[in-house]
Amino acid sequence: MNQKSTKINTAETIKHWVLMYFDSLYSWAIYKTSSKESAEDLVQETFLVAHQSFDKFEGKSDAKTWLFAILKNKILDYHRKQYRNPEARAERQSQYASGILFSSLFNEHGEWRAEEVPEIWPAESDHLLDNPEFNSTLQQCLKNLPNQWFSAVQLKFIEEKKPELVCKELGLSQTNYWQIIHRAKLQLRKCIQLNWFNS
Amino acid sequence: MKHIMHKLLLSCKRAGELIEKQSLFQLRWNEQLQLRMHVRICKFCAIYQQQSILLDHLIRHQMMETGDLKLVLPVKNELLKSKIILHLDEQIGSDDEAEYYSSLDFLSIQVCKYSCI
Numbered sequence: 001m002n003q004k005s006t007k008i009n010t011a012e013t014i015k016h017w018v019l020m021y022f023d024s025l026y027s028w029a030i031y032k033t034s035s036k037e038s039a040e041d042l043v044q045e046t047f048l049v050a051h052q053s054f055d056k057f058e059g060k061s062d063a064k065t066w067l068f069a070i071l072k073n074k075i076l077d078y079h080r081k082q083y084r085n086p087e088a089r090a091e092r093q094s095q096y097a098s099g100i101l102f103s104s105l106f107n108e109h110g111e112w113r114a115e116e117v118p119e120i121w122p123a124e125s126d127h128l129l130d131n132p133e134f135n136s137t138l139q140q141c142l143k144n145l146p147n148q149w150f151s152a153v154q155l156k157f158i159e160e161k162k163p164e165l166v167c168k169e170l171g172l173s174q175t176n177y178w179q180i181i182h183r184a185k186l187q188l189r190k191c192i193q194l195n196w197f198n199s
Numbered sequence: 200m201k202h203i204m205h206k207l208l209l210s211c212k213r214a215g216e217l218i219e220k221q222s223l224f225q226l227r228w229n230e231q232l233q234l235r236m237h238v239r240i241c242k243f244c245a246i247y248q249q250q251s252i253l254l255d256h257l258i259r260h261q262m263m264e265t266g267d268l269k270l271v272l273p274v275k276n277e278l279l280k281s282k283i284i285l286h287l288d289e290q291i292g293s294d295d296e297a298e299y300y301s302s303l304d305f306l307s308i309q310v311c312k313y314s315c316i
Contacts, residue, residue: 007290008290008291008292011287011290011291012287012291014287015284015287015288015291018280018283018284018287019284022276022279022280022283023273023274023275023280024273026274026275026276026279026280027272027273027274030274031272036276040276040279043279044279044283047283102212105212106210106211106212109210110210110211110212110213111210111211111212112211112243117243118243118244118246118247118250119246120246121250121253128257129256129257129260135261136272138257138258138261139261139272142258153258156223157255157258157259163223163224164224174223174224177223178216178219178220178222178223178224179216179219181219181222181223182215182216182218182219182220185219185251185254186215188254189247189250189251189254192254
């Protein structure tokens, strides 16, 4: 086959993939970034990369797995950038959010406020994993976190690397990292308490 | 009494911090001891610790890829989808051109059938 028809075949295969997998890739990207604009960019880039490196695909894995692997890398880059580039405004926002969070949960001695003490969750909380309704509550709660906290939580779990390495890459101290995770988790726990267990 | 407990066994706020630190890094020996004692005495922090671990578990489960795609809310964006397809169609070119090239392929197979052996 000549070069031109190979090019056309590639474009046709990619087109086929767009028709088949665009919706799930896009839904996933929205889910992982909570941002329409970022999800649009990331999915477009995913198909662009797939197109450019089509000869590396070779049908070793199925197309869907391959596309998701590309998207996953793009999402990881996105969170690294989000985290590394805390614009002054985002930084202030997260400082402000911490202040409010801590003073709403703890008194001046650092004890739980009476109305905020963690309550035991019912035993069926073990089965939350497979409950789509719970997952959309969790998704909503993650979405409500300040951007930097959201990215920190994503990085904690997406990265297969050791946390020490994550910190090195992001150029932040270990203390800073776990403190942010701590705030994010406090807020998440409260959000889930209110929107799932109390509702 | 409370004051002594805080000095020796941390405040709840500090205990919560160490619970998260522990999920990422190694605690120092004294931190580990203090946390263990605090959680033994303070039932609220004991509950918090359990829930924190459960939350980690739930979030990690969500992170698994395609397996749990069923849990992700489907979102559509037909505009973007058709934009990408349009762009690809431009590359695929007009039908005439595509037909021309596929007819060439067809010819070369025909030729081979009779003369390439």
